[in-house]
Amino acid sequence: DAKTTQPPSMDCAEGRAANLPCNHSTISGNEYVYWYRQIHSQGPQYIIHGLKNNETNEMASLIITEDRKSSTLILPHATLRDTAVYYCIVRGPDLDYKLSFGAGTTVTVRA
Amino acid sequence: GAGVSQTPSNKVTEKGKYVELRCDPISGHTALYWYRQSLGQGPEFLIYFQGTGAADDSGLPNDRFFAVRPEGSVSTLKIQRTERGDSAVYLCASSLGPGELFFGEGSRLTVL
Numbered sequence: 001d002a003k004t005t006q007p008p009s010m011d012c013a014e015g016r017a018a019n020l021p022c023n024h025s026t027i028s029g030n031e032y033v034y035w036y037r038q039i040h041s042q043g044p045q046y047i048i049h050g051l052k053n054n055e056t057n058e059m060a061s062l063i064i065t066e067d068r069k070s071s072t073l074i075l076p077h078a079t080l081r082d083t084a085v086y087y088c089i090v091r092g093p094d095l096d097y098k099l100s101f102g103a104g105t106t107v108t109v110r111a
Numbered sequence: 112g113a114g115v116s117q118t119p120s121n122k123v124t125e126k127g128k129y130v131e132l133r134c135d136p137i138s139g140h141t142a143l144y145w146y147r148q149s150l151g152q153g154p155e156f157l158i159y160f161q162g163t164g165a166a167d168d169s170g171l172p173n174d175r176f177f178a179v180r181p182e183g184s185v186s187t188l189k190i191q192r193t194e195r196g197d198s199a200v201y202l203c204a205s206s207l208g209p210g211e212l213f214f215g216e217g218s219r220l221t222v223l
Contacts, residue, residue: 036212043115043202043214062129087153097142097209098167101153 003027009106012082018075020044020105022088025069030093033064035073038104043084047073078109088105115215117203123221124193132188132218136205144212145178145185146202154202160186193222209210 012018024033034049048062050057050071055062061074075082085103086097116135124130136143142161142168156170160180167179175193180186190197200219204212 043204043216045210046211047213049211068137085153094208097161097206098144098159099154099212100156100188101146103153 003100004088004102004103006086006088006102009108012075012078012107012109014080014109014111018078018082018107018109020073020075020088020107021085022073023070024088024090027068027090028070028092029068032068032091032093033062033068033071034099034103035060035062035074035092036087036089036090036099037082038087039081039084044101049087049091078107080111081111083107088093112136115213117201117215119218120216121147121219121221123223126193126195126219128193128222130190130193130220132190132201132220133195134205134215135189135201136184136186136203137141137197137206137207137213138184140205140207140213141183142206142208143180144204144206145186147189148180148200148202150199155186190220193220195222198222208214 035047036044038044050062064071085104085106087101112139118133135171141202145157145160148154158178159167163183175191177189198221204214
């Protein structure tokens with residue numbers, strides 16, 4: 001059963017911000033939102049994760065709504081190298097180690 | 112090495128043959144995961160090891176699939192009597208506890 005819903009694809013202009021939405025309306029209070037991406041022919045790569053508060057690191061920002069039913073991954077200045085499939089994943093705490101991937105959003109950054 | 116290493120990177124075999132895929136996790140990582148990814152789909156969980164033991168093997172599709180991690184480091188995924196439907200990229204990941212998973216580049220299996 002899918003815990004997250006993402007658009008299948010989106011385009012973004014190089015140098016602009018890319019905003020990737022994710023719905024997770026059934027998320028539980030102790031579940032985290034994780035984002036991974038997978039560049040063609042490579043393994044998935046961790047981007048960022050959060051519980052309630054917005055998070056930022058060198059790769060991206062994660063904005064989680066107050067009701068935690070949706071979130072947005074922001075790539076501040078998209079480059080051609082950011083073209084990939086982006087996965088939004090809901091993950092339980094300690095005992096739920098595994099990640100359950102959906103189909104993700106295929107993001108194409110265009111020059 | 113610095114990352115998760117998987118061998119072979121490509122394996123072509125015939126239907127009915129036996130296949131082994133190897134994963135070398137990041138040194139010191141206690142958790143190891145196997146996933147399978149078919150074309151156009153997200154990775155599908157197969158099995159998770161904590162140390163030497165399989166903590167969760169609920170994703171293994173049937174008894175032709177088996178995985179071991181005898182010394183708590185290197186893991187081998189074994190597929191018996193391969194079928195064409197087993198063709199996929201098999202991904203291995205490791206982590207230090209319940210943190211970020213680090214994935215290898217995968218082993219592409221083609222069953223003719």
